[in-house]
Amino acid sequence: MKFGRFLFVAATLCGFFGVMASPVAQAAEPKSQITILYDAFGTDPSLTKDWGFSALLEIAGKRILFDTGDNADIFAANVKAKGIDLTNLDFVVLSHRHSDHMAGLNHVLSVNPTVKIYAPKEGFGIYGSSLPSSFYRKDEALPPEMRYFDGKPPEVMKFGAAWASARFELIDQTTEIAPGITLIALISDLPGTKELKELSLAVNTPDGLVLVVGCSHPGIERIVEAATAINPKIHMIVGGFHLVTAPDELIAKVVAALTEKYKVEYIAPGHCTGEPTFAALKKAFGSRYLYAGLGTSLALGPSVGSDTRRGEGPAFDDFTIYRRLASHEER
Secondary structure, X not given: OHHXXXXXXXXXXHHXXXXXXXXXXXXXXXXXXXXXXXXXOEOOXXXXXXXXXXXXXXXXXXXXXXXOOOOHHHHHHHHHHOOOOOOOOXXXXXOOOOHHHHOOHXXXXXXXXXXXXXXXXXXXXXXXXXXXXXXXXXXXXXXXXXXXXXXXOOOEEEEOOOOXXXXXXXXXXXXXXXXXXXXXXXXXXXOOOOOOEEEEEEEEEOOEEEEEEOOOOOOHHHHHHHHHOXXXXXXXXXXXXXXXXXXXXXXXXXXXXXXXXXXXXXXXXXXXXXXXXXXXXXXXXXXXXXXXXXXXXXXXXXXOOOOOOOOOOOOOOOOHHHHHHHOXXXX
16 A cells, blocks of 8 residues: 555645656757858867858758758768868758859759759749740751751750759749748849849848848849848848958948848848958957857857857847746746
């Protein structure tokens, strides 16, 4: 009888402590951060610097790989050194067709061949494309053997991708691809990259928009302007601003637009932003300038405390209420 009572009490206590422990388990939350996996500057000796860009976003319950760097072997080594698992990505975004942003895709596909990949839709591009056969002039006076498709082309001509078996989803216009996650599609009109299509990633958070840019060939100001249509509050911008050869006057104009016109809260520039632009942004943003060298993990959130270390952003926190309830901090 005593033994039976002991079992009852033990079971009751186990149940009680199990219930008590459950809020702790529920309070556990995924990381919300951006980790730089590929760039030409940084302080982490375990990683290899190279020209190019790649970042892993762990945000809004998603794991998103944005660009894949310039060299598959270097990208793979950096990913391994950071202990990053590429097998459980939600999707990949390739910002544009330049090799310093997409060459590492070979490694991604070697470990995760079925991952969805978002890329710009182009009339004739490396990611695969299609065009109506009406795009070319025809001469019906020629004999069939001198005509394309013997003079009877398919209505739509499909062109292959460099990665034939990859799951590409090509984006032609700004598109919300998941709740609160939008790909901004713009086209460059600048000399040297005219008609180049580029995707930027905008994630809407309770603290404002987190914007990740690859090279900003369409212009960082145009990208930010498009982002404000989603949310006028720009919480953070991360990535390359394509000002690496820009004169001081242009740099000053861009810095003024980001600080005064768009009132960007935090800035974490990298890749092709350029060293003089790093300096100008650091001066303008002060403590709101976040170092984003290779290997850096930027935590996301509402504010940066005075004890924030170099290379760290604010702590992203959309579970505050739940944690307060769990720790009895609610008043």
